[in-house]
Amino acid sequence: MTRADAPLYDRVAFIGLGLIASSMALAIRQFGLANDIVGHAKSAETRAVALEIGLCDRVYATAAEAVEGADLVVLCVPVGAMGEIAAAMAPHLKQGACVTDVGSVKQAVIEAVAAHIPAGVAFVPAHPLAGTEHSGPRSGFATLFQNRWCLLTPTEASTPDATARLRSLWEGMGANVDEMDAGHHDLVLAVVSHTPHLIAYTMVGVADHLRRVSNSEVIKYSASGFRDFTRIAASDPTMWRDVFLTNKDAVLDILGRFTEELFVLQRAIRMGDGDELHAYFTRTRAIRRGIIEAGQDTSAPDFGRVAATKKDV
């Protein structure tokens, strides 16, 4: 990636200075996508870190102060906190500004935020499909979004100009951008991200109940599959609590289907039905290969890897 010919925004304001905001701030600086970066974090310690490591030019103790004069406002807080923040900052937004967010769930964010957006301000929800299990201002890195998807779910308050500019920002940070309906987004993410996280949390919980996570055996022998589950299960508890509370219907739908599939495999194992198991695993292997052939970044140890055979990784 090279620097942009001209910055896309004069001032960008980040509300919440964790993994996604810090990665965006670093990428925006590296690729010259904005002139001025400001931020709001609740904690004085986070604000101090953001200045110390050069994420922000200025930091503010309130969202209202941070958004004053900003051309782009990026909400980077857990999904459950978006509505409260939107209400507090709304009267201070500049005319002509664009508000976006990076929440992992889209319908709930739109419901919580859209009503607060004043006339003359655009609102373009977004979701980068990139992350790690780490949190906070020191966890970001400028290459997080390279060759990853960012999904935009435009609303009635998304003007074509604001949407096109935001698309350019994500492309400028290395992402591939698609647009889709928020409800469809939430269903797709329930399949590819939310339910897999729940399964990882559950599997680590099972091992914990067996009292073998903290003692030597599980740690010592968890070289591959289980270790990937523990990475995922180390993700931020607040963020994921909010994801499950706000994408409830889609997750419960996919979880129901997951349970049915699990019973199919459970029955095959009980009945000694090797053909069923082999056919099933052949289908899942093909999915992994399809992802690789489609050129998706599989560098992070992810669910595709858990579902693949050892020969593939």
Ligand SMILES: NC(=O)c1ccc[n+]([C@@H]2O[C@H](COP(=O)([O-])OP(=O)(O)OC[C@H]3O[C@@H](n4cnc5c(N)ncnc54)[C@H](O)[C@@H]3O)[C@@H](O)[C@H]2O)c1
């Ligand atoms: N971590 C991921 O893998 C990932 C990927 C894509 C999108 N997201 C989404 O991005 C958003 C941010 O996630 P993150 O990983 O950067 O989290 P993070 O925990 O690293 O950072 C979140 C920040 O928000 C702050 N915050 C929480 N409530 C707040 C409030 N009421 N007012 C002000 N600040 C508040 C926290 O103090 C923290 O600094 C979430 O909505 C999440 O769903 C996360």
Ligand SMILES: O=C(O)C(=O)C[C@]1(C(=O)O)C=C[C@@H](O)C=C1
């Ligand atoms: O790689 C990880 O650690 C992630 O969990 C990232 C991941 C995902 O791929 O499911 C998690 C949540 C997001 O909303 C987007 C991306």
